[in-house]
Amino acid sequence: MSYTAYEVKDFIGTLTINRPEALNALNGELIGELFKTLKEIASTDLRCLVITGKGEKSFVAGADIEEMLSLAPSEALEYSRTGNELMNVIADFPSPVIAAVNGYALGGGLELALACDIRMAAENAVFGFPEVSLGILPGYGGIKRIVNLIGAGKAKELLFTARRVKAEEALSLGIVNSVHPPAELMSDVLITAAQIAGNAPRAVRNTKKAANNVAGLAAPHFTESEGALFKECFGTMDQRNAMCAFLEKRKPVAFTGI
Ligand code: CAA
Secondary structure (H helix, E strand, O other), X not given: OOOEEEEEEOOEEXXXXXXXXXOOXXXXXXXXXXXXXXXXXXXXXXXXXXEEEOOOOEEEOOEOHHHHHOOOHHHHHHHHHHHHHHHHHHHXXXXXXXXXXXXXXXXXXXXXXXXXXXXXXXXXXXXXXXXXXHOOOOOOOHHHHHXXXXXXXXXXXXXXXXXXXXXXXXXXXXXXXXXXXXXXXXXXXXXXXXXXXXXXXXXXXXXXXXXXXXOOOOOOOOOHHHHHHHHHHOOOHHHHHXXXXXXXXXXXXXXXXX
16 A cells, blocks of 8 residues: 555646545655655656645644654654655755645644645644654754744744644744635645746746745755754653553653653
């Protein structure tokens, strides 16, 4: 079974993350498929790429918590590096990328949406960084991207509280470009994609590069310091306690800082 589906029509590609049984959470195999597909299609004459999640409930519910639970600190560093590389492939994709956020965009799922150029959300979309409630931090470059997008004050409030934000609030915070009735999301996204695809392809691609080069907006690259901070959270009692609790569908016991 494939965790991704890809189709192209009129120079517009649609890449669907297809793991609805786990709310499209990103596991290693899925991440490998995304790298492969993105590499293959980057050299085609695509004029716009749409990324969405399979089903009506979730865009991407984050990195796979079951996979992360037992990571050793050194493995967590590699995990973060790989995730950062994937997000940078999306951010640096030659043509514009639209995230069609059709439900939960949490943790690594929000980081993925933030790596896209434009975010269009369904009314039922939910955004948030639950990481600190899982004993870790967003490890896929999303901290820099959310700070760049909405400013440090608003970003830090979301990052520190782990609270979930509905689509309308995400719009007012500047996280998403627009909000749509769920049944109209894809058709509205395709209208925007067609507007982009109707413009001169080289001009659009070069405009994306120029926009990404503007100070503070360039695709952030993996830094050892960010990786080290992510790594340091792994193997702690708080991380194991919170991730086990999620998988066992119960509340974590009180955090201790150990
Ligand atoms: N990893 C692994 N499995 C996940 C998952 C995730 N991130 N999110 C959901 N699932 C699985 C659930 O375990 C469940 O599986 P089973 O049916 O086998 O029990 C299935 O998807 C459906 O999920 P729920 O039963 O929890 O659905 P719900 O409607 O009650 O809740 C939800 C939906 C609020 C999104 C909830 O699933 C949730 O909180 N998910 C986790 C979100 C999260 O914390 N994401 C961040 C991960 S950390 C990260 O991404 C760090 C990073 O930067 C690397």
